[in-house]
Amino acid sequence: MVLSSFEIKERLERVLLRVQKPGRYVGGELNQVVKPWDSVNTHVGLVFPDLYDLGLSNLGLTILYETLNKREDTLAERAYNPWLDMEEIMRQAEIPLYSLESKHALADFDIIGFSLPYETLYTNTLNLLDLAKIPMFSNQRTESHPLVIAGGHACYNPEPMSAFIDAFVIGEGEEVIHDVVNAYQRWKKPGCSRITLLKSLSQIWGVYVPSFYSPSYHADGTITAIDKLIEEAPYPIRKRILPKLPPPPTHFLVPTIDVVQNRISVEIMRGCTRGCRFCHAGMITRPVRERSINEIVEAIQESLDNTGFEEIALLSLSSSDYSQILELIPEVSQRFANKHVSISLPSLRIDSFSVGLMEQLKNNRQGGFTLAPEAATERMRNIINKPISTQQLLETAHAIYSRGWQTIKLYFMIGHPSETLEDVHAIADLCKAVIVEGHKVIGKRASLHVGVSTFVPKPHTPFQWVTCDNMEQITAKQLLLKKELGGPGLKYNWTDPEETLLEAWLSRGDRRMSEVIYRAWQLGAKFDAWQDQYQLNAWQEAFKAAGVDPDFYTYRMRNLDEVFPWDHISPGVHKSFLAKEYQRSMASKLLPDCREQCYACGVLPDYASLRRQYPGKGWKCPDVSPRRKLTKTITAES
Numbered sequence: 001m002v003l004s005s006f007e008i009k010e011r012l013e014r015v016l017l018r019v020q021k022p023g024r025y026v027g028g029e030l031n032q033v034v035k036p037w038d039s040v041n042t043h044v045g046l047v048f049p050d051l052y053d054l055g056l057s058n059l060g061l062t063i064l065y066e067t068l069n070k071r072e073d074t075l076a077e078r079a080y081n082p083w084l085d086m087e088e089i090m091r092q093a094e095i096p097l098y099s100l101e102s103k104h105a106l107a108d109f110d111i112i113g114f115s116l117p118y119e120t121l122y123t124n125t126l127n128l129l130d131l132a133k134i135p136m137f138s139n140q141r142t143e144s145h146p147l148v149i150a151g152g153h154a155c156y157n158p159e160p161m162s163a164f165i166d167a168f169v170i171g172e173g174e175e176v177i178h179d180v181v182n183a184y185q186r187w188k189k190p191g192c193s194r195i196t197l198l199k200s201l202s203q204i205w206g207v208y209v210p211s212f213y214s215p216s217y218h219a220d221g222t223i224t225a226i227d228k229l230i231e232e233a234p235y236p237i238r239k240r241i242l243p244k245l246p247p248p249p250t251h252f253l254v255p256t257i258d259v260v261q262n263r264i265s266v267e268i269m270r271g272c273t274r275g276c277r278f279c280h281a282g283m284i285t286r287p288v289r290e291r292s293i294n295e296i297v298e299a300i301q302e303s304l305d306n307t308g309f310e311e312i313a314l315l316s317l318s319s320s321d322y323s324q325i326l327e328l329i330p331e332v333s334q335r336f337a338n339k340h341v342s343i344s345l346p347s348l349r350i351d352s353f354s355v356g357l358m359e360q361l362k363n364n365r366q367g368g369f370t371l372a373p374e375a376a377t378e379r380m381r382n383i384i385n386k387p388i389s390t391q392q393l394l395e396t397a398h399a400i401y402s403r404g405w406q407t408i409k410l411y412f413m414i415g416h417p418s419e420t421l422e423d424v425h426a427i428a429d430l431c432k433a434v435i436v437e438g439h440k441v442i443g444k445r446a447s448l449h450v451g452v453s454t455f456v457p458k459p460h461t462p463f464q465w466v467t468c469d470n471m472e473q474i475t476a477k478q479l480l481l482k483k484e485l486g487g488p489g490l491k492y493n494w495t496d497p498e499e500t501l502l503e504a505w506l507s508r509g510d511r512r513m514s515e516v517i518y519r520a521w522q523l524g525a526k527f528d529a530w531q532d533q534y535q536l537n538a539w540q541e542a543f544k545a546a547g548v549d550p551d552f553y554t555y556r557m558r559n560l561d562e563v564f565p566w567d568h569i570s571p572g573v574h575k576s577f578l579a580k581e582y583q584r585s586m587a588s589k590l591l592p593d594c595r596e597q598c599y600a601c602g603v604l605p606d607y608a609s610l611r612r613q614y615p616g617k618g619w620k621c622p623d624v625s626p627r628r629k630l631t632k633t634i635t636a637e638s
Ligand code: SF4
Pocket: 273, 286, 287, 288, 594, 595, 597, 598, 599, 600, 601, 602, 603, 604, 620, 621, 622
């Protein structure tokens, strides 16, 4: 029996003072929306499967929360993953997972939407379904259970979670979430079966219902084909995009406790034309679409009025590439000059132009200036398609230190395809050269923070065919950097190779991983993204118990014609383009920014009809002539 919101509130009152940070579990933030439960006919629970402190500022969830609550017939409420102390108490007191706004049990909602931006949230998702007392496996749910959907970047390979999620949203959520709610409302009548709902969802552009597809396997474990099980299921499932970005959210939740990010986030553009070959986000978010200066400035003003926040982040994958950046920055810095706000502009190109932009923002320089060269030799930069000369980086560092910043943060990645120890040594040499520039300008006050992550090949990228570095290789590279990156002013951080391993297993996993995830959760795995909680042993045991070889997913070069578990999901960029990019990479050939010239990655013509609806400078893909015959149009069935 599901507890009422009244009963949940009563039980919470008895336990909340026994946990750390009770503020995580009570809601009540400025801008939260609480509608009378019975005033609407559809109740959507939006769940971020990590701690409140991280999830509160998640932009995707903020967008969905705002857009759904604008509907008169629907309410959206939130839930996050309780920390271990609270989970234990909830289980003891038999408090199910509940929404922060009305304290209704999640099992009482019609639709539950999980945000899955990264793979290490999978076991938390299972844990939350369990805590919500909702059957964990999709095929165990009946008409009386909520519809469980998921969206976010990790869902571009939905297969590892296919046993648990009824329907995945592939692509941008702003419009499709309304289509899902509408389909649900049309379906919700006595006597309608769950399969009818799933069939109708499968007809929505950007929705993938895994139970209507089935993979078959070769004897070596690779996939023979992924077949549709019902005639009307679309193939491939095309990601949903918007021809024009809608107005950004402006009612950010203002928490009553400290969280990781207390700020206004305004996405100035979506997508990236740079084509870094390791970058999942850069490939799956194409085409590039920009917001106008006016929209951005208005959104900042409204958000400041609604929240009182003092920090604004102008988000995009490559901020210096926003075509009107030279007009936007003076406009923003002048307009909000006396509001006592700090404005950040992440993801800047490595050149003095970026230093000039940051200088115009008159930012507090305490936080340091962040740059991401990713590799340190020309050979590696050609392989990953991120051409920055060492000279350019040193000149930029000199300019940064000269203009008042004392700290530079540099991000690199080890483990790129064909990387050698010499390439890694070059990272250390480059960092030493950067700190020397700092010493020349500001002496011992100069500092350099170096963050080195380990590359994980991702689906839908030119590196989806490559093997990962093994533990010995990663350890040798990290040891080399630890030895070299000491000394005055230098600070070095790295990612734990065991965590990298989990991301690598899950990123390119197939349906057989569902059982591994389930068993890992049974063995106690959760909060896998938290270094102190991650349990490698549980995962190793889970692979053994499920009879699945973990190395199959990590240490294996794929043939160019291998069928991947995610091949039926189309992000717009075609596999043939990715294969050519992979071959160019192995030949150390660069592919310049596609704003200069279109390389026919697949986004056009797949989205030609949308491009036509919104011609001009909003997109960075070329215009499509109205007379040109469409090779494809966007429908769920195409
Ligand atoms: S269609 Fe052309 S311009 Fe558009 S993202 Fe692809 S390569 Fe770039």
